[in-house]
């Protein structure tokens with residue numbers, strides 16, 4: 545300890561639930577929320593409705609391709625020519641890797657590198673899916689394609705280029721997929737968010753449909769219409785134009801994803817830290833534990849003490865860089881050296897803190913597998 549683990553029976557249950565929630569729509573696995581090649585492989589082997597990877601960086605796509613994975617959609621622009629060159633080599637080896645763009649600069653660079661390597665590179669366009677309310681930008685700042693005319697001008701330029709092939713469109717409705725709407729003791733906020741979500745869902749569907757129609761009308765052979773994330777499956781699959789959904793966080797179901805009204809997955813991954821002190825009768829201090837999640841700073845980004853049940857962080861200290869005290873008043877007889885189990889707020893970030901995942905089945909560690917970090921990889 546500290547060590548990270550995945551409860552494989554709970555992962556199996558999440559896989560099953562995600563398949564059910566997605567009906568029969570193909571699921572692209574968002575590797576950002578897994579960051580362990582063995583787990584990616586395990587999910588692919590579970591069902592052939594899992595098709596392709598949504599990668600978060602060009603270098604990661606190359607790493608995964610060289611490991612034997614295929615059909616990789618990189619959801620973020622690659623702006624490093626050398627990495628695009630490496631991707632070209634994978635494409636020449638027969639792999640399908642598709643690069644995301646939303647600006648002419650992205651496409652020019654891809655076209656230039658494609659020309660150098662005599663490779664026609666598949667690309668996608670990322671459509672902004674945020675919805676603006678007076679005084680509120682409901683969504684995330686990512687794509688610059690926010691208006692139909694911006695898309696049209698970009699498509700006209702793409703048409704002129706010989707070494708790119710536009711085959712995909714992606715829209716990530718982060719305000720539905722990644723925003724919690726069932727947080728304990730936040731009744732008012734939950735209701736406001738649910739109303740905003742409800743109102744945006746139709747606007748998102750309309751925006752995506754119009755973008756798809758425009759791309760097709762301009763003569764592109766669109767193969768990928770990707771949308772969604774763990775938190776939006778129910779609404780994303782209702783859109784007729786969607787060819788696939790992306791899912792990542794729901795597999796490990798980090799604790800942020802406990803706070804959604806539409807689904808409830810199982811706590812499949814977490815970490816254990818050893819108790820190394822007992823400064824007071826009900827306070828047990830663990831070694832490590834300060835694995836706080838990225839994003840807007842708030843309490844939900846802290847790790848959640850999971851077992852023993854009833855263990856709590858101490859407000860003034862939170863989860864610390866080298867030690868994390870917890871308050872525990874339950875019946876377990878905790879000793880120095882015993883583990884306290886926590887869940888990370890975000891799924892993939894857990895793996896950036898540990899070199900390996902201990903895979904547990906039937907209460908036993910079955911095998912220990914490397915995370916990206918354990919393979920010496922650190923992409924973002």
Ligand SMILES: Cc1ncc(COP(=O)(O)O)c(C=O)c1O
Pocket residue numbers: 574575576577598619716721722771772773774775790791792793794
């Ligand atoms: C663009 C995009 N779409 C979808 C997803 C999937 O989201 P989640 O991990 O919440 O399932 C991610 C994140 O991994 C993403 O970056």
